[in-house]
Amino acid sequence: MGKGRVEAFTDGVAAIIITIMVLDLKVPEGEDFYALLPQWPIFLCYVLSFINVGIYWNNLHNMFHTVQRVDGGVLWANLHLLFWLSLMPVTTAFMGENHFARVPVAVYGLDLALCAAAYAILVTALHRLHGQDSAFARALGSDFKGRASLAAYIAAIPLAFVNQWISVAIYVLVALVWLVPDTRFARVIEK
Amino acid sequence: MGKGRVEAFTDGVAAIIITIMVLDLKVPEGEDFYALLPQWPIFLCYVLSFINVGIYWNNLHNMFHTVQRVDGGVLWANLHLLFWLSLMPVTTAFMGENHFARVPVAVYGLDLALCAAAYAILVTALHRLHGQDSAFARALGSDFKGRASLAAYIAAIPLAFVNQWISVAIYVLVALVWLVPDTRFARVIEK
Amino acid sequence: MGKGRVEAFTDGVAAIIITIMVLDLKVPEGEDFYALLPQWPIFLCYVLSFINVGIYWNNLHNMFHTVQRVDGGVLWANLHLLFWLSLMPVTTAFMGENHFARVPVAVYGLDLALCAAAYAILVTALHRLHGQDSAFARALGSDFKGRASLAAYIAAIPLAFVNQWISVAIYVLVALVWLVPDTRFARVIEK
Amino acid sequence: MGKGRVEAFTDGVAAIIITIMVLDLKVPEGEDFYALLPQWPIFLCYVLSFINVGIYWNNLHNMFHTVQRVDGGVLWANLHLLFWLSLMPVTTAFMGENHFARVPVAVYGLDLALCAAAYAILVTALHRLHGQDSAFARALGSDFKGRASLAAYIAAIPLAFVNQWISVAIYVLVALVWLVPDTRFARVIEK
Numbered sequence: 001m002g003k004g005r006v007e008a009f010t011d012g013v014a015a016i017i018i019t020i021m022v023l024d025l026k027v028p029e030g031e032d033f034y035a036l037l038p039q040w041p042i043f044l045c046y047v048l049s050f051i052n053v054g055i056y057w058n059n060l061h062n063m064f065h066t067v068q069r070v071d072g073g074v075l076w077a078n079l080h081l082l083f084w085l086s087l088m089p090v091t092t093a094f095m096g097e098n099h100f101a102r103v104p105v106a107v108y109g110l111d112l113a114l115c116a117a118a119y120a121i122l123v124t125a126l127h128r129l130h131g132q133d134s135a136f137a138r139a140l141g142s143d144f145k146g147r148a149s150l151a152a153y154i155a156a157i158p159l160a161f162v163n164q165w166i167s168v169a170i171y172v173l174v175a176l177v178w179l180v181p182d183t184r185f186a187r188v189i190e191k
Numbered sequence: 192m193g194k195g196r197v198e199a200f201t202d203g204v205a206a207i208i209i210t211i212m213v214l215d216l217k218v219p220e221g222e223d224f225y226a227l228l229p230q231w232p233i234f235l236c237y238v239l240s241f242i243n244v245g246i247y248w249n250n251l252h253n254m255f256h257t258v259q260r261v262d263g264g265v266l267w268a269n270l271h272l273l274f275w276l277s278l279m280p281v282t283t284a285f286m287g288e289n290h291f292a293r294v295p296v297a298v299y300g301l302d303l304a305l306c307a308a309a310y311a312i313l314v315t316a317l318h319r320l321h322g323q324d325s326a327f328a329r330a331l332g333s334d335f336k337g338r339a340s341l342a343a344y345i346a347a348i349p350l351a352f353v354n355q356w357i358s359v360a361i362y363v364l365v366a367l368v369w370l371v372p373d374t375r376f377a378r379v380i381e382k
Numbered sequence: 383m384g385k386g387r388v389e390a391f392t393d394g395v396a397a398i399i400i401t402i403m404v405l406d407l408k409v410p411e412g413e414d415f416y417a418l419l420p421q422w423p424i425f426l427c428y429v430l431s432f433i434n435v436g437i438y439w440n441n442l443h444n445m446f447h448t449v450q451r452v453d454g455g456v457l458w459a460n461l462h463l464l465f466w467l468s469l470m471p472v473t474t475a476f477m478g479e480n481h482f483a484r485v486p487v488a489v490y491g492l493d494l495a496l497c498a499a500a501y502a503i504l505v506t507a508l509h510r511l512h513g514q515d516s517a518f519a520r521a522l523g524s525d526f527k528g529r530a531s532l533a534a535y536i537a538a539i540p541l542a543f544v545n546q547w548i549s550v551a552i553y554v555l556v557a558l559v560w561l562v563p564d565t566r567f568a569r570v571i572e573k
Numbered sequence: 574m575g576k577g578r579v580e581a582f583t584d585g586v587a588a589i590i591i592t593i594m595v596l597d598l599k600v601p602e603g604e605d606f607y608a609l610l611p612q613w614p615i616f617l618c619y620v621l622s623f624i625n626v627g628i629y630w631n632n633l634h635n636m637f638h639t640v641q642r643v644d645g646g647v648l649w650a651n652l653h654l655l656f657w658l659s660l661m662p663v664t665t666a667f668m669g670e671n672h673f674a675r676v677p678v679a680v681y682g683l684d685l686a687l688c689a690a691a692y693a694i695l696v697t698a699l700h701r702l703h704g705q706d707s708a709f710a711r712a713l714g715s716d717f718k719g720r721a722s723l724a725a726y727i728a729a730i731p732l733a734f735v736n737q738w739i740s741v742a743i744y745v746l747v748a749l750v751w752l753v754p755d756t757r758f759a760r761v762i763e764k
Contacts (some may be wrong), residue, residue, distance in 0.1 A: 005252055008199065009205070009252075012203055012206030013206045013210055016211075017208040017210055019211075020211070024218070072249075075249060076245070076370070077269070081240075082209075083238075083241055086210055087213075087216070088214045090213060090217075090218060097218055098222040099274065102222075103222055103224055103227075107227070
């Protein structure tokens with residue numbers, strides 16, 4: 001089964017998720033600067049989620065590049081990841097509209113953890129399909145960054161009830177770590 | 192007429208339908224766990240419809256893979272299927288917001304039945320175009336699963352007025368049957 | 383300049399327009415059959431506009447198939463057509479929510495007339511680029527159907543103030559005429 | 574890294590932005606001509622933003638045509654541009670619903686300035702990757718138009734507080750200048 005249409009569908013869904021998040025940026029009521037003030041937490045959440053979806057799209061882009069083929073399992077593992085990503089607009093708005101309250105911050109972390117877990121499942125499905133000695137397996141290595149992100153997100157969920165700003169700091173830090181380009185797949189592509 | 196752009200348009204519409212369904216997951220009002228409670232039926236409906244649209248996309252993906260060409264009839268049969276699929280966000284929300292009441296459950300079944308009927312029409316249009324001896328016809332076989340799903344959905348509509356949970360169970364069961372990958376087209380592709 | 387990305391962008395915009403129209407099908411308030419009743423005019427408008435956008439996508443699909451190249455003028459003529467098509471969700475909802483009142487029916491006709499005029503401009507831009515003897519020009523012929531549709535839509539605007547059902551009948555009739563597949567481009571493609 | 578999927582993702586996001594802007598054109602309340610009157614400023618803003626997003630898509634289309642390859646930096650520079658473009662629906666609606674009040678007009682200019690700055694960053698990232706002697710660098714030249722647009726948008730922000738119509742005139746003028754097709758990249762493509 002060719003990977004072309006899976007890539008196209010994934011790009012389509014990612015493009016739509018990243019754009020419909022902006023629908024939760026409501027038009028400010030009023031026409032002066034004070035009307036913009038209550039929008040700041042929502043805007044910051046939008047920035048964070050835009051970067052997170054961008055990171056996933058970027059990683060999927062690079063990963064599928066080293067992939068030779070897909071099967072039904074990979075296809076559903078990919079749809080499973082897109083499912084949790086598709087909840088990001090609503091969890092983002094929940095966190096923003098409640099000005100980083102504890103429960104919404106924990107729910108946002110839960111969604112990020114489920115995305116990271118779904119990503120790990122997709123990686124495993126591709127690994128099984130391509131085998132230990134494939135270019136894909138070599139590029140992936142031990143996937144420390146992926147597993148560490150998942151652990152950080154899981155830790156952030158209960159920490160939100162201690163102090164939600166610890167959790168928010170974790171979300172920002174993990175995003176920054178991923179913004180540094182993932183050179184693993186790039187190195188294999190260049191060879 | 193090439194099949195490439197029909198595939199691209201179908202992928203685009205499926206990607207948008209699957210993502211705009213999330214717009215009906217309203218941001219919970221309130222910032223504690225109790226605010227999330229009334230969202231559960233809506234969330235479960237979203238999961239079910241996400242899987243249903245995923246199944247259709249998956250099946251269309253595999254089916255068009257064995258197809259050699261399309262004509263105007265196929266194109267409109269495909270648009271007809273996309274029409275009933277495009278109603279899934281609104282029928283999903285109708286069922287979720289009314290906590291699986293009888294009429295909304297029946298309406299959701301009607302939409303599923305119309306999707307299944309439109310899929311059967313598309314299959315017939317492709318069958319006529321490619322002939323009895325084509326790779327497409329051999330891959331399709333008797334299409335028992337497709338016809339059985341249609342019958343199950345039609346039965347679920349009146350059953351919703353006996354007990355709506357019977358109908359919901361039918362929707363879940365049919366989805367589970369399709370989640371098992373359709374090996375018919377895959378077998379032909381591998382040959 | 384290659385035509386591939388213009389096709390892809392056009393498909394994308396058409397796929398989005400055809401799907402966001404469904405956002406105006408509000409979830410019925412109430413859980414019985416009576417809740418569905420006020421939705422009927424909106425639903426019928428949605429069906430009509432779905433078919434209209436489907437016809438445009440179908441025609442653009444066939445037309446770009448016989449086209450060799452595009453330039454800046456074609457690109458903007460295409461965006462101009464997409465602009466008027468993008469207004470179809472809002473004019474559709476305006477007509478449906480007001481149960482086919484005169485002004486909304488006239489406004490819907492105005493949008494259809496502007497789409498048809500934009501289509502004529504796009505055809506002219508492609509004609510100028512490819513010349514009289516091109517496969518495109520031969521396929522197009524005199525474009526009687528396009529010009530007659532434009533005339534019918536322009537006539538429907540004032541007729542809405544005589545009796546709006548005359549205009550609605552015109553919209554349905556023109557759509558039915560186009561649903562009969564346009565064999566002009568198909569004939570050239572087959573040769 | 575191939576440029577194909579970056580183009581596809583960019584086209585997807587641009588197609589979605591250009592279409593969801595129409596969601597802010599609310600269905601008029603009432604069924605006569607007076608119901609349409611308050612929609613005019615919103616409609617005019619929609620026209621302006623549709624043209625602006627169209628110009629960016631057109632420019633990105635032409636620019637990526639002369640590009641040989643992309644890297645992680647280009648990918649994120651492109652996402653950065655898409656981020657500010659994705660705010661255009663909300664800044665457009667803010668300006669339209671407040672009938673071109675000063676603060677919304679300034680905010681719209683800020684968004685346009687940030688888009689233009691992001692475009693300049695993307696151009697720089699592509700320039701660095703391809704080198705001084707590349708077809709890309711020759712096509713780009715001094716990029717006077719890009720830098721002049723950025724300067725005009727920056728000037729328009731404070732000018733909105735003197736008289737907002739000066740700023741609106743600047744937005745319209747810059748759009749008209751770009752509507753004249755950018756022959757730089759076209760010239761290189763033809764050679």
